[in-house]
Amino acid sequence: MKVLKAFALVAALCGAVTAQARSLEDIQKSGTIILASEGQYAPFNFFKGKQLTGYEIDVAEVVAKKMGLKFEWKTVGFDALLTGLAQDRWDLVIASHAITEERAKAVTFTLPHYCSGGQIVSMTPSIAKAGDLASKTVAVQTGTTYLEHVKKVPGVKDVKNFPTDEAARNALASKRVDAWVTDRFVAKEMLAKNAKAGFKPGDMLFIEQVASAVSKGNQGLADAWNKALKAAIADGSIAAISQKYFQEDVTCK
Structure with a gap:
C-alpha cells in the first residue's frame, strides 16, 4: 500500500x-x-x-x-x-x-x-525471498512504502521508481528489473489475469494496516x-x- x-x-x-x-x-x-x-x-x-x-x-x-x-x-x-x-x-x-x-x-x-503488505513478484522462482533480492534491481511505484522497505533489504543493487504500479510491473515483464514489490492483493489480481505471463509470486516483505x-x-x-x-x-x-x-x-x- x-x-x-x-x-x-x-x-x-x-x-x-x-x-x-x-x-x-x-x-x-x-x-x-x-x-x-x-x-x-x-x-x-x-x-x-x-x-x-x-x-x-x-x-x-x-x-x-x-x-x-x-x-x-x-x-x-x-x-x-x-x-x-x-x-x-x-x-x-x-x-x-x-x-x-x-x-x-x-x-x-x-x-x-484493510490489512495487506508488500509482496515480491519476479519472473523466476529463484527470486522469492528477501534474501534473494541481494544484487538485484527492484521496481516499485514512486511515493510508496515499498521503496523504503526494499531499501532496507541487505544487498539490494538498485531500486527503480516508476510513476505508476503498472509501469513498475511492465518493467519486470520486459526484464528491465529483476523483481517488483507491490501490494499483495494487487499481485493476486495481476497473477490471476496474467496466468501465462510468467510472473512468480514470492514472499511478503512486510504487513501494514491501511x-x-x-x-x-x-x-x-x-x-x-x-x-x-x-x-x-x-x-x-x-x-x-x-x-x-x-x-x-x-x-x-
Whole structure:
C-alpha cells in the first residue's frame, strides 16, 4: 500500500496553503462529503471506462451512505492527495495509504479498512525471498512504502521508481528489473489475469494496516466515519465487498 516518504510528506503538508477543514457539522449541513482517491490502483481504486470503481470506492460509498451523506469523488495523482487534503480541497482521502507514525503527525487516520503488505513478484522462482533480492534491481511505484522497505533489504543493487504500479510491473515483464514489490492483493489480481505471463509470486516483505485520512485534528469527522465503518463491517457489507474483489475477507483481524 502506498505512503509518501515520511520527510517529504511532512514538508509538503507543512508547506501547503492550509485552509480550515470542513467539520462534520459543515459536511452534514451540505449533505455531501467530498472524497478523493487516485483511480489508478486496481483493484482498490480504478476506472472501468469512465466509472470510478474498486474495493475502496465501494467501501467509501457504503460508509458515506451509513453516515446519511451523498458523496462526490475527486481523483488526482497519488502524491497530490494529502496535499489537497491540507488545502481543504476534499474532506477525506481513501487511496491505500498505510498507517505510519510519521504520517500520523500530519493527518488524522480513521480505522483501517484493510490489512495487506508488500509482496515480491519476479519472473523466476529463484527470486522469492528477501534474501534473494541481494544484487538485484527492484521496481516499485514512486511515493510508496515499498521503496523504503526494499531499501532496507541487505544487498539490494538498485531500486527503480516508476510513476505508476503498472509501469513498475511492465518493467519486470520486459526484464528491465529483476523483481517488483507491490501490494499483495494487487499481485493476486495481476497473477490471476496474467496466468501465462510468467510472473512468480514470492514472499511478503512486510504487513501494514491501511486507512482513510482526514485533515489533522478533524476528529469529529474521523469518529463519524469510524462509527459508520464499524456498522458496515458488522452488517456484512464490507465482507461482501471484500468477496467481490478478492474472494476473501481483507479487513484487519
